[in-house]
Amino acid sequence: MPRAIPAVIFVTLVMLALALALWHLSFVLLLAFFGLLIAVLLRHMALMISGHTSLSASAALGIVVLALLTLIGLGIYYLGAQIAGQISLLADSLPLAVENVRVALEGQALIQRLLEMMPVQDAAPEWNIFGALRGTVSIAIGILANVVVVATIAIFLAGDPQLYRRGVLHLIPMDKRPRAVEIMDALGNGLWRWLLGQGLSMLFVALLTAGGLWMLGIPLWLTLGVIAGIADFIPYVGPWLGAAPAVLLAFSEGPQTAVYTAILFVIIQQLEGNVLQPIIQKRANSMPPVLTVLSVIAFGVLFGFAGILVATPLLLVLMILVRMIYVEDVLEDPTVAMHEELEQKRNEKAKA
Numbered sequence: 001m002p003r004a005i006p007a008v009i010f011v012t013l014v015m016l017a018l019a020l021a022l023w024h025l026s027f028v029l030l031l032a033f034f035g036l037l038i039a040v041l042l043r044h045m046a047l048m049i050s051g052h053t054s055l056s057a058s059a060a061l062g063i064v065v066l067a068l069l070t071l072i073g074l075g076i077y078y079l080g081a082q083i084a085g086q087i088s089l090l091a092d093s094l095p096l097a098v099e100n101v102r103v104a105l106e107g108q109a110l111i112q113r114l115l116e117m118m119p120v121q122d123a124a125p126e127w128n129i130f131g132a133l134r135g136t137v138s139i140a141i142g143i144l145a146n147v148v149v150v151a152t153i154a155i156f157l158a159g160d161p162q163l164y165r166r167g168v169l170h171l172i173p174m175d176k177r178p179r180a181v182e183i184m185d186a187l188g189n190g191l192w193r194w195l196l197g198q199g200l201s202m203l204f205v206a207l208l209t210a211g212g213l214w215m216l217g218i219p220l221w222l223t224l225g226v227i228a229g230i231a232d233f234i235p236y237v238g239p240w241l242g243a244a245p246a247v248l249l250a251f252s253e254g255p256q257t258a259v260y261t262a263i264l265f266v267i268i269q270q271l272e273g274n275v276l277q278p279i280i281q282k283r284a285n286s287m288p289p290v291l292t293v294l295s296v297i298a299f300g301v302l303f304g305f306a307g308i309l310v311a312t313p314l315l316l317v318l319m320i321l322v323r324m325i326y327v328e329d330v331l332e333d334p335t336v337a338m339h340e341e342l343e344q345k346r347n348e349k350a351k352a
Contacts, residue, residue, distance in 0.1 A: 030306045035153025040191045042158040061158055086223035097248040183324050190320050194313060197280035204276055205232040212264040218250050235292050235312050239269050
């Protein structure tokens with residue numbers, strides 16, 4: 001037997017074991033990616049401050065973290081009780097709103113036909129209030145622990161990114177390291193532009209939704225606006241999730257109000273898609289809509305709700321890696337790089 005065969009078998013087994021370990025640690029890797037996203041945000045904000053002042057990047061990072069904590073604290077102090085009360089009221093109001101919708105649609109022949117075709121489920125078993133309370137507390141503790149882990153990862157990465165860049169470069173052959181640095185820079189800049197654009201989009205949706213619902217006289221307009229803005233983080237699917245509770249709650253005010261609320265969300269999404277997004281995409285990496293939708297579905301199936309949340313930035317990372325490693329380096333296709341250089345020059349002219 002040639003000596004190369006046992007070596008190939010050993011490497012194959014090691015790769016399979018590594019892939020299996022990564023699969024079992026997928027949630028840990030997703031937490032790390034969340035931390036990386038926040039680290040990119042914190043680092044670029046710190047660099048913006050240090051670039052316009054005499055502060056070092058570390059001192060600017062401390063100011064950024066302190067400012068964010070202060071904003072969060074002020075938001076909780078002034079709006080926390082109001083939003084918490086509205087969330088509680090929303091949770092109590094939604095079942096009644098759903099029942100009102102069911103009663104209103106019960107007389108419709110087409111809806112009744114569809115309901116008859118759906119499989120009938122057994123009544124939900126009685127549940128123990130203490131068991132439910134215990135489960136809620138466990139979920140809250142788990143979420144808090146994950147937030148602490150993500151925040152810790154983000155601060156350490158943002159505080160000294162060069163330490164971890166050097167660690168990655170040690171695993172790459174010497175002649176490939178300059179290219180690896182270019183790829184890591186492209187990933188960081190791409191994620192930063194995506195975060196900036198996504199943040200503007202979420203703020204746009206939250207403000208317009210809250211203002212529109214307030215003018216329509218919909219109760220809990222502040223909480224519903226916040227929900228719509230947060231849901232906008234998930235592309236294409238998120239706007240529907242954000243609109244659902246508002247439309248259901250508006251139905252309790254009357255079918256006409258529900259229609260007006262639905263129209264409001266359609267108008268906001270049209271403004272976001274046709275006005276705001278083209279402006280954002282001039283400064284950020286544009287992603288094909290079909291790939292974005294498929295990535296949400298694929299990562300959702302693989303990793304659950306956490307995969308849905310990071311589907312778009314993960315797709316962006318994959319697109320940059322495929323373009324720079326496979327298209328430009330393996331296929332040696334210069335057209336993509338030339339197109340991006342042309343777009344960069346156009347953006348610079350637009351800024352000037």
